[in-house]
Amino acid sequence: MPGSESTVLSVAHISTEPGERAEGYVELGERQDHQPLRLPVCVINGAEDGPVAYLQAASDGDELNGVAVMHRILQDLSPGKLRGAVIAVPIVNVPAFHAGRSANPVDGKKMNRCFPGSKTGTSSERIAHFLFNEAVLQADFCIDLHQGGVSPMIDECRVRVNKSDRAGRASFEMGRVFGIGYIFHKKGPDGQLARAAPARGIPTIDPELGGTRGWARDSIRKGVQGVKNVLCYYDMIEGEPIIPERQVVTRKHRTVLCNRGGFLAFRQSLGALVRKGDVLAEIRDPFGHVVEEVKAPVDGVLWSHPPYPMVSTGQRIATIGAQVRYV
Numbered sequence: 001m002p003g004s005e006s007t008v009l010s011v012a013h014i015s016t017e018p019g020e021r022a023e024g025y026v027e028l029g030e031r032q033d034h035q036p037l038r039l040p041v042c043v044i045n046g047a048e049d050g051p052v053a054y055l056q057a058a059s060d061g062d063e064l065n066g067v068a069v070m071h072r073i074l075q076d077l078s079p080g081k082l083r084g085a086v087i088a089v090p091i092v093n094v095p096a097f098h099a100g101r102s103a104n105p106v107d108g109k110k111m112n113r114c115f116p117g118s119k120t121g122t123s124s125e126r127i128a129h130f131l132f133n134e135a136v137l138q139a140d141f142c143i144d145l146h147q148g149g150v151s152p153m154i155d156e157c158r159v160r161v162n163k164s165d166r167a168g169r170a171s172f173e174m175g176r177v178f179g180i181g182y183i184f185h186k187k188g189p190d191g192q193l194a195r196a197a198p199a200r201g202i203p204t205i206d207p208e209l210g211g212t213r214g215w216a217r218d219s220i221r222k223g224v225q226g227v228k229n230v231l232c233y234y235d236m237i238e239g240e241p242i243i244p245e246r247q248v249v250t251r252k253h254r255t256v257l258c259n260r261g262g263f264l265a266f267r268q269s270l271g272a273l274v275r276k277g278d279v280l281a282e283i284r285d286p287f288g289h290v291v292e293e294v295k296a297p298v299d300g301v302l303w304s305h306p307p308y309p310m311v312s313t314g315q316r317i318a319t320i321g322a323q324v325r326y327v
């Protein structure tokens with residue numbers, strides 16, 4: 001089992017003995033100016049034995065809350081006080097990050113559809129292949145820090161495999177321990193790290209830390225606590241996880257569309273429990289007259305909504321997390 005012996009831990013040339021920390025950049029091909037594409041990698045090898053955690057952020061290049069979580073976690077961890085090891089890649093999708101967008105502009109792909117990757121594939125597939133083989137397969141569990149892009153969304157944790165095997169059950173348990181209050185539990189599309197790693201027996205969660213441009217302090221704070229909860233749970237650091245007594249679990253997202261165009265004013269806040277028929281939002285014309293009351297099509301939780309208050313007929317005004325249960 002990886003991480004159970006006190007040995008050298010390396011990712012490419014970044015190498016550590018037990019009790020050491022190393023960080024640097026791994027070169028992966030070249031950019032269009034012929035300069036190397038460089039991935040930031042940190043390895044913290046604890047003085048004592050324990051599991052190996054793999055943490056990554058900015059798999060979507062405009063999702064920055066996870067990068068701030070990494071800053072806190074990597075600065076707070078000390079190899080002398082760590083049981084096991086942490087491999088961290090704070091910016092995974094470097095080409096998309098430079099472009100300030102979600103997908104890699106070199107191949108137009110979302111990184112989180114490319115795992116486990118391909119050594120001779122497109123730009124995103126090569127990055128995924130490197131990460132999967134050099135980092136993920138050395139790990140006992142993975143945390144892939146995301147957010148709902150730049151659209152406002154509740155802070156939630158996604159578990160993208162069902163509970164039919166050990167890695168699936170451990171992934172769900174890790175989602176619960178992350179403790180962010182809302183869990184979306186549904187099998188994800190092919191190519192997600194949160195599916196590809198559990199398929200190799202490595203439990204993985206995909207926390208979605210809100211949704212914003214830039215950084216959102218509250219989402220970042222919850223993300224830091226979530227990562228620490230998981231490290232505590234695996235007995236890698238001292239402390240007790242802080243887990244809410246009751247967390248919402250949903251298995252379904254229901255899109256809500258509007259029939260009229262205009263300006264959208266919500267009557268409910270993100271995270272509100274709504275009943276079928278409750279008014280979610282009203283749409284007003286340019287003079288302020290209400291032209292439509294948009295109602296919840298199902299019972300559930302107001303999960304996300306678009307970033308701007310202007311909508312056209314047939315546009316998505318919200319997503320509801322449906323089929324709510326609790327853990």
Ligand SMILES: [Zn+2]
Nearest residue numbers: 060063146147
């Ligand atoms: Zn994402």
